[in-house]
Amino acid sequence: MKLYLKIWRQKDANSKGKMVDYTVEGVEGDMSFLEMLDVLNEDLIKQGDEPIEFDHDCREGICGTCSLQINGRPHGPDTRITVCQLHMRKFNDGDTIVIEPFRAKAFPVIKDLIIDRSAFERIQQAGGYVSVNTSGNTVDANAIPIEKEMADKSFNAATCIGCGACVAACKNASAMLFTSAKVSQFALLPQGRVEAADRVRNMVRQMDLEGFGNCTNTGACEVECPKGISLENIARMNREYLTATAKG
Ligand code: SF4
Ligand code: FES
Missing domain, CATH: 3.10.20.30 (Beta-grasp domain)
Incomplete structure (x- = not known):
């Protein structure tokens, strides 16, 4: 060719x-x-x-x-x-x-074709983790039973590779699909619930500080996402955020 x-x-x-x-x-x-x-x-x-x-x-x-x-x-x-x-x-x-x-x-x-995606890393650093006290005996990974449907949804959210296609596809350059995947992967698991309110508040705050636009539900992000991350995650993050901010 x-x-x-x-x-x-x-x-x-x-x-x-x-x-x-x-x-x-x-x-x-x-x-x-x-x-x-x-x-x-x-x-x-x-x-x-x-x-x-x-x-x-x-x-x-x-x-x-x-x-x-x-x-x-x-x-x-x-x-x-x-x-x-x-x-x-x-x-x-x-x-x-x-x-x-x-x-x-x-x-x-x-x-040339290289962009600086460190904004995504700063969003992750703002709350995309679970704090674990490592002193004492290690708890078996399967000690807490997790409903299969929740485990699958969490796993699907965790397949986000942080490529940024969702931002590039969005007319508002919104990072809601990425951020919501990173919020959801923990929000769906009992281990992630402990810090859930702080996590969503801090990650959304950082997302806004980085200059990403707002979501207007056009769905272009979901269409272009190479990992098929669902818009359902954005709805979940909005619910998490409303609950967290209502609590103060
Ligand atoms: S396009 Fe999909 S995989 Fe890439 S950063 Fe966005 S949500 Fe993650
Ligand atoms: S080079 Fe790693 S996803 Fe393409």
């Missing part, structure tokens, strides 16, 4: 970026999207040009770093997958592909 690429290039966080045209040849359908970018970068290096910077780590859909806006969609044209799992067979010979970083005020571009 021969492909025509329009890629966002930006020298650093303080420079103005622009779209630059590239052509890449010899792309196989079995290559991943990142492997296609590897081929392009090898060509650029051979020509003495600067390669395109993009984030990646696991290349297995686990780490959430490979976030790109491809033809206007977070993680590209396929559903329920990350960019590293997107195969080039989804494209046709001669296609033009537009590749940009995720766009949100709270995710500033560092270089």
